[in-house]
Amino acid sequence: MTNLNWLQSLQAIARTGSFTRAAEQLGLTQAAVSQHIRQLEDQYGCVVLRSLRPLALTPTGQLLLSYADEITVANECLQQRLQANDSLQGDVGLVTPGSSGLLLYADLLALQLSQPGLIIRHRFAPGAEVQQAVLDNSYHLGVLTFKPDDPRLYAEEIAEEPLELVYPAGYQVREWQDLQRLGFINHPDGKAMATRLLSRHFPGNPGVTTLPCKGYSNQVSLLLQPVALGLGFTVVPRYARQAFAAQDKIAVLQCGQPVIDTLWAIYRAEWPLNARCRLVLERIRSTLNQAAASQIQ
Structure with a gap:
């Protein structure tokens, strides 16, 4: 050997x-x-x-x-x-996008408190890194906004997440010119998300690249702070907006034709999840579905 x-x-x-x-x-x-x-x-x-x-x-x-x-x-x-697969004690590695991760984080900490001996390693990462982390066996579970086609991964649909145009509370957003006056707060996926959503809100618009950029952050937990201060608008997944503390400082533009992403839980297909991974997965599903049902605006 x-x-x-x-x-x-x-x-x-x-x-x-x-x-x-x-x-x-x-x-x-x-x-x-x-x-x-x-x-x-x-x-x-x-x-x-x-x-x-x-x-x-x-x-x-x-x-x-x-x-x-x-x-x-x-x-x-x-x-x-x-390992004792019927045990709820031990390590669970979880890697998620920042938006859903923000919403899940506090609830998963509560799960740990209720289950002594359960350890959840939670990492935020973009989609490609989420997929690779599970393929590398460094994390047991991942959450993706797309269904992977790698046969080594099993994917199950767990929730839906709309994109939202978020702007400062007290402002009026009715026309493209309103967005031009506000300016765009960008993030790593900002232009791609904005392009998808703005085509629904403002058909035939000249494109997000024509809007003045008023800021940038690669931390989803910080992204809505400049919006709340009136510095501009942005486009983010709903779960990122719902996790923001100062909901009274922001507003969401209603869209008759929303852009909705499906969230997929992924794990290695070669073996079944143990009991503690199944427990965490069900908690993720429950938390996301409750958030979707509440549709806090």
Whole structure:
């Protein structure tokens, strides 16, 4: 059997494209990672193309990487089976978009308080990172705004989330010129979301890029603060707006043809969820559905 430490170094190089970053990720010295690769190459021939940046694997390296990934999945399956799957104690890794994550965070803390021994690791990340985190087995559960087509993932529909145009309370938004006077508060997905929603509110509009940009934030928890202060408007998912504390400082433009995204819970398809993961998933579903039913405006 090939040494697992050697294979882990190969996996890290495939992920990072660098001996240095692979060593940092594994908590090893670069010399140790290099030694592992040399030992693989002594046994199987060249596995890493060192002339390329980032580093690339040879066909032999790719075969060894596939073998290493199969071992990783098998080990994770073994751990799942060895754990007391009927226990609600232990770790649950959850990765979500910021909007739904904001709404879920407090309720999941309450769940932890009610279940001593339950530990929820909750990370906010964009969709591509959510999917990869679950594929890498670093998180058990993820929430996406799209249904993945990777056969290694199981996806189930858990909620719907409309996009909302949010502007300062007390302002009037009836025409495109009103948005021009306000200006746009942008965020990483802001222009894409605004383009989708504004086409419903203002058909034939000249586009969000023609609006003056009055601010930017990559933190969804902070995004509505400049709106509340009257600095501009933005377009965000409803759950991000519902999580904002100062609801009296903002307003939502009603849309007869809303843009609605489906939220999907994802997890690895190779094995069933254990009891504590199922508990967290049901709490997520309940929290999101209650928020959708309330439709706080």
